[in-house]
Amino acid sequence: MAQQLLEVNDLHTQFFTRDGVVHAVDGVSFELAAGETLGIVGESGCGKSVTALSLMRLIPQPPGRITQGSIVFDGQDVLKMDDDDVRSIRGNNIAMIFQDPMTSLNPVLTISRQISEALELHLKMDKSEARKRTTELLDLVGIASAKKRLDDYPHQFSGGMRQRVMIAMALSCNPKLILADEPTTALDVTIQAQILDLLKTLAREFRTAFILITHDLGVVAGMTQRIHVMYAGKIVEKADTTELFANPKMPYTWGLLRSIPRLDEHRKAKLVPIEGLPPDLIAPPPGCRFEPRCQYRHDVCKEKEPELTHIPNAKSDHEARCWGTQQGGWLVDTDWRREIGDTRLLEEIKKEVADLPPETKKDGEEPPIVPPPPVH
Amino acid sequence: MLRYVIRRLLLIIPTMFFVALITFTLAHAAPGSPFDKNANRTLPQETIDRLNRYYGIDQPIPIQFVDYLGNLIRGDLGLSLTRQRPVADIIGQGIGTTAQLGIGALVIALSFSIPLGIISALKQNTPIDYLSLLIATIGTTIPGFVTAIFLIYIFGVSLHLLPFVGWGSWQHMVMPMFVLALGPGAFLTQITRASMLEAIRQDYVRTARSKGLRERAVIVGHALKNALIPVATIVGPATAGLITGSFIIESLFNVPGMGRLYIISINARDYPMIMSTTLLYAFIIMIANITVDIVYGVLDPRIKVA
Numbered sequence: 238m239a240q241q242l243l244e245v246n247d248l249h250t251q252f253f254t255r256d257g258v259v260h261a262v263d264g265v266s267f268e269l270a271a272g273e274t275l276g277i278v279g280e281s282g283c284g285k286s287v288t289a290l291s292l293m294r295l296i297p298q299p300p301g302r303i304t305q306g307s308i309v310f311d312g313q314d315v316l317k318m319d320d321d322d323v324r325s326i327r328g329n330n331i332a333m334i335f336q337d338p339m340t341s342l343n344p345v346l347t348i349s350r351q352i353s354e355a356l357e358l359h360l361k362m363d364k365s366e367a368r369k370r371t372t373e374l375l376d377l378v379g380i381a382s383a384k385k386r387l388d389d390y391p392h393q394f395s396g397g398m399r400q401r402v403m404i405a406m407a408l409s410c411n412p413k414l415i416l417a418d419e420p421t422t423a424l425d426v427t428i429q430a431q432i433l434d435l436l437k438t439l440a441r442e443f444r445t446a447f448i449l450i451t452h453d454l455g456v457v458a459g460m461t462q463r464i465h466v467m468y469a470g471k472i473v474e475k476a477d478t479t480e481l482f483a484n485p486k487m488p489y490t491w492g493l494l495r496s497i498p499r500l501d502e503h504r505k506a507k508l509v510p511i512e513g514l515p516p517d518l519i520a521p522p523p524g525c526r527f528e529p530r531c532q533y534r535h536d537v538c539k540e541k542e543p544e545l546t547h548i549p550n551a552k553s554d555h556e557a558r559c560w561g562t563q564q565g566g567w568l569v570d571t572d573w574r575r576e577i578g579d580t581r582l583l584e585e586i587k588k589e590v591a592d593l594p595p596e597t598k599k600d601g602e603e604p605p606i607v608p609p610p611p612v613h
Numbered sequence: 614m615l616r617y618v619i620r621r622l623l624l625i626i627p628t629m630f631f632v633a634l635i636t637f638t639l640a641h642a643a644p645g646s647p648f649d650k651n652a653n654r655t656l657p658q659e660t661i662d663r664l665n666r667y668y669g670i671d672q673p674i675p676i677q678f679v680d681y682l683g684n685l686i687r688g689d690l691g692l693s694l695t696r697q698r699p700v701a702d703i704i705g706q707g708i709g710t711t712a713q714l715g716i717g718a719l720v721i722a723l724s725f726s727i728p729l730g731i732i733s734a735l736k737q738n739t740p741i742d743y744l745s746l747l748i749a750t751i752g753t754t755i756p757g758f759v760t761a762i763f764l765i766y767i768f769g770v771s772l773h774l775l776p777f778v779g780w781g782s783w784q785h786m787v788m789p790m791f792v793l794a795l796g797p798g799a800f801l802t803q804i805t806r807a808s809m810l811e812a813i814r815q816d817y818v819r820t821a822r823s824k825g826l827r828e829r830a831v832i833v834g835h836a837l838k839n840a841l842i843p844v845a846t847i848v849g850p851a852t853a854g855l856i857t858g859s860f861i862i863e864s865l866f867n868v869p870g871m872g873r874l875y876i877i878s879i880n881a882r883d884y885p886m887i888m889s890t891t892l893l894y895a896f897i898i899m900i901a902n903i904t905v906d907i908v909y910g911v912l913d914p915r916i917k918v919a
Contacts, residue, residue, distance in 0.1 A: 328824035346835070
């Protein structure tokens with residue numbers, strides 16, 4: 238295999254909270270070539286954002302800590318670098334676009350200040366050079382009359398425009414990798430498409446690799462070459478994008494696909510939600526993490542955790558973490574569109590959720606990034 | 614911006630009118646008069662009547678008020694009824710000392726509270742944080758006059774390090790300024806800590822880190838400016854409070870300032886003195902508030918000062 242831009246190996250990120258250790262990222266491995274695009278998909282709280290923050294060592298510490306694994310970027314292990322070296326990578330070689338453009342920009346600093354800061358720091362530009370470059374960047378991301386808007390503050394921009402500013406900021410030092418963490422979740426649908434389009438075009442133009450993190454399979458469909466599906470801190474399926482949509486091999490992915498509306502289906506066809514709740518990451522289930530919610534489960538799923546392995550009837554680089562779809566499994570020939578699994582099991586899962594005490598019934602919350610301040 | 618400032622300054626005039634009206638009414642409503650029975654010198658009723666006539670106190674109160682305002686507009690603050698000297702002279706002597714004391718205390722308060730608040734936010738739940746919490750708790754809960762007596766006893770009476778009566782040299786100023794600074798300083802420490810804690814958890818701080826900025830640049834350049842916005846709102850009233858609120862401290866350390874004059878005038882029903890000192894304090898508070906609003910607009914671009 239050629240030299241990869243990014244190789245993540247057995248990454249474990251944990252949060253040490255008062256209730257116990259949250260295994261937010263639990264043995265994630267993947268790699269990315271220069272200029273390649275990857276989507277990481279999963280529901281809220283499955284460790285996608287924590288994975289991204291871990292790549293830049295931005296996990297708030299305490300309570301978070303990367304406890305195991307390696308992140309080799311451009312031949313160097315990010316986890317073994319000293320703080321100065323990590324800082325010289327942040328914003329320079331790896332840039333990040335955050336979810337909420339309303340809160341991710343500093344309200345009391347001008348747009349130009351916030352973009353040129355990185356230019357002055359990493360590219361050693363002087364003030365007027367940085368300002369000129371900032372204008373070009375704002376032009377590039379489609380801010381009208383960019384020159385006039387340099388000294389505006391974030392509150393004078395709309396949500397979509399602020400996300401454009403974030404993209405300009407991310408592109409400013411011409412990074413090799415952009416991490417886009419739910420970049421369009423906070424925006425309305427028409428703006429979403431524009432922003433995704435912009436991101437895709439510019440990444441291609443700059444030959445930048447990017448990782449797009451989202452809970453929405455619909456968003457990554459046209460955006461990335463490969464997709465990794467994450468569930469409860471682990472990658473449960475890896476495939477290239479067309480393969481994943483055509484031939485998914487993991488009941489969780491099936492569930493995700495069933496829950497997005499399709500244009501080519503009967504209007505009256507109902508969306509099928511995934512029943513149950515994501516597992517508690519303090520004490521995850523011992524077997525397959527999706528087992529408690531899986532309507533195709535067998536006894537083995539509860540006992541032993543499956544490995545991420547190659548799947549029969551699929552492309553060679555397609556891997557999934559499922560006993561059923563593995564060589565010799567009971568789901569190898571299952572057509573997920575027709576067979577929705579054991580309906581009695583489905584009822585059981587629904588009942589389990591209904592029986593839970595009300596306070597545990599919060600749908601997939603992000604793990605607490607910061608502990609609540611102590612009461613004095 | 615300029616128009617806003619002018620408008621705010623013009624608004625001082627009606628406010629001052631109402632302050633004057635209320636103070637005048639209340640002062641005269643209080644029982645007693647400046648030439649009442651006095652233990653030191655018992656005046657014959659005739660003399661009292663003559664004095665009342667001389668100072669115009671025998672007139673109906675509304676007429677006195679109109680007269681007072683008329684004189685005030687002409688810049689005449691009147692004569693002190695107990696000291697037989699122009700009020701302007703008396704205040705002129707006291708205001709400098711009080712301002713010195715207040716501004717000194719403000720400088721002390723700001724220079725320990727803001728750094729301490731920032732450090733304890735950054736080192737949350739460490740010994741430094743607890744120490745600052747302890748100082749802040751002491752500062753807010755123990756009244757200034759108690760601290761003052763402690764300090765007088767330790768540094769003045771026992772160690773003979775600092776004088777504790779009068780005003781003049783820097784040694785005279787240390788204790789009163791420190792005692793006066795303690796309360797507002799402690800409060801400002803807590804405000805700074807709380808707003809800094811909030812600021813360092815904001816998404817834009819994470820964004821700043823993701824740009825590769827040094828921690829120092831992240832804190833000073835990104836978090837601090839946001840954290841200071843709530844602090845600025847408190848500094849204004851605190852400043853006014855420091856300059857005007859030194860009655861007790863001035864009395865304890867025998868500082869010849871406005872605060873002491875104020876108390877004496879109220880007890881003596883020295884109407885022109887009460888009026889002038891109250892109006893002066895009202896003026897200082899209003900100027901402090903206007904300054905805060907302007908600073909607020911400068912710190913926070915989302916607030917339109919117009």
